[in-house]
Amino acid sequence: AVPIYGVPGTAKERTFIAVKPDGVQRGLVSDIIGRFERRGYKLVGLKLLVPSVALAKEHYADLSSKPFFAGLVDYMTNGKAPVVGMVWEGPAVIKQGRVMLGATDPKAAGPGTIRGDYCLSIGRNICHGSDSAESAEKEISLWFGGRGEVVSWASNNDEWVVSDN
């Protein structure tokens, strides 16, 4: 069986993508989901939640010494809007997910990327994506630990989307 965090380097590679509270508040959930869906990536996990402070701190543990950490955790957890957490599956989805999001600072994000198309400020950059296989494993396990929360399924489009001939 495929572990919930997928198999990096294969068509079963998985990544954690989130629409942050500003993206939800601004009505960008469907656009962000649609970009991944239309490209051919497969949705295998989806939930709406206000994350706990403990979850947000663990998710961003690498940044705990940064001056913006307290504000970042508050932004993610204060409940002014929820977060949409997702697991997406497909070839190179970790790397390509990051490419589709665009640069962390939207002022440097190119047009055609999610951040480049919809936002302006590093503190309100509307989306998250795992930055490596190690991060994807950690983040999928953290946000989707529960039984059955990540679903392996065969799409009828698979043969039209994934092939090296």
Ligand code: UDP
């Ligand atoms: N962040 C911030 N101020 C900064 C740098 C980062 O508020 O000066 C926030 C921003 O929401 C960013 C998140 O911290 O998306 C995580 O930072 P990271 O460097 O991991 O960027 P990402 O992986 O999200 O592109």
Ligand code: MG
């Ligand atoms: Mg990051």
